[in-house]
């Protein structure tokens with residue numbers, strides 16, 4: 098089997114990963130020597146089923162592993178055991194790594210039953226090359242990113258402990274929520290679906306710092322149900338329905354994390370029982386509107402706010418799938434808000450933006466409105482985990498914004514209406530036959546596929562459809578939207594058929610949804 102370091106590292110059935118983990122321990126140690134910094138290795142397969150596992154490497158500032166090293170990871174993972182030493186030497190030579198330098202690797206894991214032995218394999222790899230390690234044990238993916246960033250910024254970003262993480266975020270949240278006018282207990286109440294993963298226990302730790310300013314009911318906390326099974330952010334987003342294991346009443350504000358708590362989506366049901374999803378696009382809209390208003394109040398004409406993939410009135414950019422692409426695009430702006438529709442995202446502040454905010458927040462010769470806005474911006478910076486999308490941090494920011502604006506989840510939902518949409522998967526013999534361009538919105542191969550999609554899209558009103566190979570599963574993803582759910586479903590089905598016919602579909606042709 099050939100494994101590829103994909104959009105979010107290696108991911109497959111846990112039984113096949115032992116040697117991969119050991120080798121990623123080796124690679125992280127080399128990366129640490131190369132960068133003269135601490136590197137992170139997170140053992141998780143996020144929203145995949147419990148039987149799977151995976152590994153993500155974290156670069157010095159808490160960002161995802163740089164692309165050239167993804168290729169080293171793939172080479173190392175697929176090398177025959179007897180060639181392993183030669184493969185390592187090859188990387189050492191190519192990157193001119195001084196093996197006498199010290200190395201340090203932070204390791205974390207999610208709650209999967211396979212994670213304990215697999216993270217031990219990572220640690221063994223680190224020690225085999227003489228690296229130092231720190232095992233954080235059970236943490237969310239974004240917590241490990243945070244630890245790496247804190248360590249390499251020598252505490253400037255915060256303290257590299259779970260306690261430090263909890264107190265930084267909760268202090269910022271408490272400062273923000275002081276700006277909310279009197280809220281009832283109902284308004285402070287939030288239902289959280291922990292996907293039966295690491296998010297639930299970690300949220301409990303944060304909650305203990307929140308002084309009851311947020312009242313959280315956690316369900317799917319891992320005490321009974323199976324990880325990501327019929328629950329979690331991916332299930333809710335793709336199925337467009339509430340998770341099992343939760344009794345919610347109309348109007349209750351709810352959110353779901355994914356298995357490693359780096360994604361979040363919100364939702365509620367209305368009095369007619371209809372389900373309303375507030376996905377990454379709606380989250381990005383809420384956050385960028387809030388930031389934009391604060392920038393106006395603070396009177397800064399110089400900071401440019403960019404929202405990736407979602408909104409008008411702020412600059413909008415699209416990238417290929419994967420937060421690493423969004424992250425880099427967001428770095429080009431003073432303030433970059435990025436979210437995938439699935440709820441993975443964060444906000445980045447440039448150094449200049451942060452410095453301006455700090456100066457304004459300290460300033461004594463500005464009026465009260467500007468001062469208030471500056472302090473709000475300062476605490477917003479602190480509540481956000483800028484290293485990577487973080488369900489807990491995003492949740493705290495969203496809750497604070499809703500409280501400050503005195504906004505209900507219904508009012509947030511009403512900012513704009515989503516077009517009905519549908520996501521499907523098609524299995525083909527080799528998904529790489531589909532090549533795309535224009536931020537993965539048009540297929541350039543196989544011949545005839547894009548023309549077929551264009552023809553189908555024309556049959557429906559307000560319709561769009563995209564196909565692309567998945568970066569995490571052996572499938573082709575199909576997305577369609579149109580003026581009604583029936584049309585979106587029908588278009589998604591017809592496009593799936595076209596993919597199946599033109600791109601080497603495996604097994605029976607996809608069946609209509611209705």
Ligand SMILES: CC(=O)N[C@H]1[C@@H](OP(=O)(O)O)O[C@H](CO)[C@@H](O)[C@@H]1O
Pocket residue numbers: 104105143418419420437439566567568569570574
């Ligand atoms: C439809 C969807 O949610 N796709 C996800 C999923 O990638 P795929 O390439 O679709 O398998 O996992 C990626 C990594 O987490 C994430 O970046 C992406 O948005």
Ligand SMILES: [Mg+2]
Pocket residue numbers: 143144355356357358359360
């Ligand atoms: Mg995840």
